[in-house]
Amino acid sequence: MSYFDAASSAPLHPVARQALQASLDEGWADPARLYREGRRARLLLDAAREAAAEAVGCRPDELVFTSSGTRAVHAATAGALAGRRRVGRHLIVSAVEHSSVLHSAQAHLADGGTVSEVPVLRSGAVSPAAYAEALRPDTALACLQSANHEVGTEQPVAAVADACRAAGVPLLVDAAQSLPWGPVQAGWSLLTGSAHKWGGPAGVGLLAVRKGVRYAPQGPTDERESGRAPGFENIPGIVAAAAALRAVRAQAAAESARLRELTDLIRARVPELVPDVQVVGDPVHRLPHLLTFSCLHVDGETLLHELDRADFSVSSGSSCTSSTLTPSHVLKAMGVLSEGNVRVSLPLGTPAEEVDRFLEVLPRTVAAVREKLGSAGPASPVSVLGDDLVVDTLGRRCPIPVIELAKVIDDVPVGGTVRVLSDDEAARLDIPAWCEMRGQEYVGEEPADRGTAYVVRRLAP
Amino acid sequence: MSYFDAASSAPLHPVARQALQASLDEGWADPARLYREGRRARLLLDAAREAAAEAVGCRPDELVFTSSGTRAVHAATAGALAGRRRVGRHLIVSAVEHSSVLHSAQAHLADGGTVSEVPVLRSGAVSPAAYAEALRPDTALACLQSANHEVGTEQPVAAVADACRAAGVPLLVDAAQSLPWGPVQAGWSLLTGSAHKWGGPAGVGLLAVRKGVRYAPQGPTDERESGRAPGFENIPGIVAAAAALRAVRAQAAAESARLRELTDLIRARVPELVPDVQVVGDPVHRLPHLLTFSCLHVDGETLLHELDRADFSVSSGSSCTSSTLTPSHVLKAMGVLSEGNVRVSLPLGTPAEEVDRFLEVLPRTVAAVREKLGSAGPASPVSVLGDDLVVDTLGRRCPIPVIELAKVIDDVPVGGTVRVLSDDEAARLDIPAWCEMRGQEYVGEEPADRGTAYVVRRLAP
Known part of the structure; x- marks a missing residue:
């Protein structure tokens, strides 16, 4: 098995396992008690x-442990927003935040707050200038x-932090993905992380709140974790999480260089080996x-299934692999192809041979799915319809609308248009992306009797 | 070491340890993923x-896992109250609930809701009739x-559930302490539990919501655990928790009989071996x-410290052992002595010899502290002051006010009174309790320039 989905959850680090074992014997009692086991x-x-x-x-007194990264984010947003309620109720998030941040923003909206979503460039990064423009006098919290x-893109945290500092707005940095590799650039006010992303056990997150940041924990609290994370502490998990973080940091310099070579290799080779890949x-x-790529004319769910059969575990932001049947909000915000989307995230220690085998297996797997x-x-x-061709793909799901478009484009005279009728949300993202990859013109979308008509003009012969 | 504080946290059950080990290898991946590790x-x-x-x-579809019993209670109260918001915003709790329930009630009050606290009898149990009286047309949720x-007292859950059912009010049962011993009597609508109380690991709680109970999860949610407990699932912990629950249930009949004999023995022997014990x-x-007892004229903190030195780990509801310097709300609600309070809760498998040694050590330890x-x-x-003696214990903490009262009572003529000036919250509980134990009359309290005057009339010679 090649497990290439470390960004979902990393296998338990051996050091975490050791620490967990040891602390099961030493760390099960209530740390608030004064007797031996408690001490x-x-x-x-x-x-x-x-x-x-x-x-x-x-x-240390700025950091508390939570029961997950998600809980850390929920607590951080609620606590920071409440702490600055007098200033205002405006929250800023980037369009590509983790769902835990976006869910917090939805809850804030439902509670009567206001939210600005800062768009991202095609790379997936926010522009610091665009982020700075979103700052308002009533902004209570900014998240990045x-x-x-x-997609792995690093955000310009330091530049955004500068803008936030100048505006007097605290910045919450969700560092779940980067924490194994090193500390976050200076300038954050609140920071969250998730242990199972760095080889610690599930059930442990962390929340750091800089001294001086206004913070008012929301919901019922208790005396645990400075009143910021209620419930009996999961000490064996916490000990294992901290030990794993130290351990991965000790490997970070060497492993990041090595894994970067491997992901650079995949980024370079996949477009050479597989046609029509972004x-x-x-x-x-x-x-x-x-790293992340998308394969035109491929059904993400089938691709993942076939890769699983070939012993590769990867993840996907394709609509057909999600419970909501919509493409990942990240790909959507970037405006890139979502069909046949594959995210590869290598765990520490991934052997180069597994990557070689992936590059061997992928092309024929994609070809078979296609x-x-x-x-x-x-x-x-x-x-x-008049001068237009109309392709009716109503009721058919990604990637069929794009496949059907590709089938008829040759029948469209150069300069003529084709309208693709679709009620699949992914078409909105994938038809423009297809046009760009194929050098055709995406004219735009129009409401139709059912679904939407996506209009494409044939430019290329 | 004799660890006699299972009610705070039980040592990890050997079966839990085994299950945890095994599932660290099998259960670290994201269960929402479709690849092998996820499946x-x-x-x-x-x-x-x-x-x-x-x-x-x-x-099974009524039960979700949370990150702690406390989290389960917080979620349950918030979700059930929101689910019945149209009915009203009245919440009922007993006066002796766990702090997680009382904290939820405080949050509900702060949010504009109303709360009734049902008092308890001297035994610590609510009267079903008193509970039923608290039910109102606008009651959204009842907790017991x-x-x-x-103090270990079982509550009349079935009778209260009957009253709630008749009134159409859902009943939330916090079963944290009883779940190792057996299922809760029928009639509950929501139920919560905490794994580390039954020998499972910390970091796992459970929340059951009966089908048909109106329930609206509060705060940001995600797709995990039916949308009722956000954050990545701690599967190794959950597996270990479930395995431990099965294991302790298999031992429950035998162990409950055996431990009941031991606690009966302590209940019977302590008052014989130690003077002035309740x-x-x-x-x-x-x-x-x-079981729980309180020792007159004893400082709970010192007693716990001395018992710890003698290798016994117990807990206490005395004011001087709490961070708030107030006696346990449970002892307060029962109206019983709080000074020198000791709770003994035996873990599964406690050898009888440890109990014998406790009974040997306790009398001399109490005597030394006294x-x-x-x-x-x-x-x-x-x-x-006029016909009164006045003892000024201002600034002195429990058990000094009671000790000073005991010192002067012989100087008070029979029928005369003594006023104890105290600014220690525990005096309000312990002076009446002392009067009852000593056969003196507790007249009542009066505000004083500083603190409170507790008035005692000498009856006994």
């Missing part, structure tokens, strides 16, 4: 906090991830272990 | 849910623990492994 548990918790704070780059979880995300300012899809199902009805 | 994680999660649901007595965590809580309708306290510090100033 031992407290010592373990304090030591873990110091280690984690050092890795994060903050004071350190690096994107789906590699997305910033090629340089990116996480070392993660062949199956190309021949599958009836051709969509094509009709002529 | 394996999903299988483990599903199996754990089935096992836990069987032990709780509900359907299955058994009390500090054993509190229902002697019959109680948890098998837990001797030290009796001779410690200056006597409090005593003055005469």
